[in-house]
Amino acid sequence: MTALTSSLEITKLAHEMHVDESELAFLATTSPDDLRDLRGIVSHAMFSRHESRVKGLAAVSRKLPAAVTAKITEIAMGPMLSARVAAVMDPADAAKLAGHLKPEFLAELSVHLDPSRVEGIIAKLDSALVVEVGRRLLAQGHLMALARFTGVVSPATSLDVVDGASGAQILQLALFIDEPSVVDPILAGLPDETVAEIAAATAEQGEAADALLAALHEDSRARIASLT
Amino acid sequence: MSEGLDRLAATLRVPATRLAPLEAYDDQQLGRFDDLVQGAMTAEDKAFDASLDEALKLVPKMLRGVVQKMLGGSR
Numbered sequence: 382m383t384a385l386t387s388s389l390e391i392t393k394l395a396h397e398m399h400v401d402e403s404e405l406a407f408l409a410t411t412s413p414d415d416l417r418d419l420r421g422i423v424s425h426a427m428f429s430r431h432e433s434r435v436k437g438l439a440a441v442s443r444k445l446p447a448a449v450t451a452k453i454t455e456i457a458m459g460p461m462l463s464a465r466v467a468a469v470m471d472p473a474d475a476a477k478l479a480g481h482l483k484p485e486f487l488a489e490l491s492v493h494l495d496p497s498r499v500e501g502i503i504a505k506l507d508s509a510l511v512v513e514v515g516r517r518l519l520a521q522g523h524l525m526a527l528a529r530f531t532g533v534v535s536p537a538t539s540l541d542v543v544d545g546a547s548g549a550q551i552l553q554l555a556l557f558i559d560e561p562s563v564v565d566p567i568l569a570g571l572p573d574e575t576v577a578e579i580a581a582a583t584a585e586q587g588e589a590a591d592a593l594l595a596a597l598h599e600d601s602r603a604r605i606a607s608l609t
Numbered sequence: 610m611s612e613g614l615d616r617l618a619a620t621l622r623v624p625a626t627r628l629a630p631l632e633a634y635d636d637q638q639l640g641r642f643d644d645l646v647q648g649a650m651t652a653e654d655k656a657f658d659a660s661l662d663e664a665l666k667l668v669p670k671m672l673r674g675v676v677q678k679m680l681g682g683s684r
Binding site: 429 | 620621622623627628630631633634638641642645646648649650652653654656657660661663664666667
C-alpha cells in the first residue's frame, strides 16, 4: 500500500487535526508513506484519549435496550461522543445500536468515527443503511469520511452511493481513498459518461491525480485515456 | 533525537524512534507541530466534556455520582 503524494497526505493529516493545510506545509519534504504513518500515529493519539470514560459509557449502554440507548445517544450524547463510544463497543453491539439511529445522525457520527474501527462496524450494517449514510456524507461534502467507508464496502455498495455524483466528486473521493486498488472495480462499474467527467477533472487535480492514475490498474488507465 | 522530537513523541505517546522521519526538521518546526497537535487534543477534550455533560443531564441527580464513578470518577 503506497500513499499517493505528500500534499494529499498533508490534506488528510490537516483534516484529522482540524487545522488549515498551510499550517503543515513545512512537512512537504516528508515522503507520502511517512506522512501516512504520522497520520496514523496522530489519529491513534487523538482517539485513545478518554478511553476509560468512553469504555464506562459503553458499559452503561450495554445494560440498556438498544432502542433506549439510541434515544439517549441521539438526544444527549451527540455525534462526537457517540462515535467514541461506538469505537470501543463490540462491532455487533455497535451495528445493533446503529439500526435504531436515524441515518442523518449516523452520517454525522460517521465523520467522527475512528478510522481503524470503521471496517468492523460497517461489515455488520445493512447495506441499504450504509448506502443511505454514504449518500448523505457525499451530499454534505464529507468526502474524507466517505473514503473510509468506500475502502471497506463492496464495489456494488460504493457504486450505489456515488450514483448521480459528478466526475469531480468521484475523483476527489478516489484521491482520499487510502488503497488505490479499491478504485479500480468502482471505475469499472461507472458509465462512460461519468468516467469521461472524471478524466476531465484530473486536469484540475495535477500531481495528485497523476499519482492516482499511475496507481490504478492498466485497464482503468486505458479506459480513462480512451475517454479523455 | 532532538528535544523537539522528544516533546512531540511525549505528546503523541509513542517512542521517539517512531517519529524518525521527522528528524530532518528543526526544533522550532517540531515545536509548532507539537503545539498544533496539543491544540487539536484540547479542542477534542472540550467537545468531549461538553457532550458528556449533556449526556449526564439525562441521568437522575441521585444516580449521577454512580454513573460518574463508572466513567472513571474524574468529573
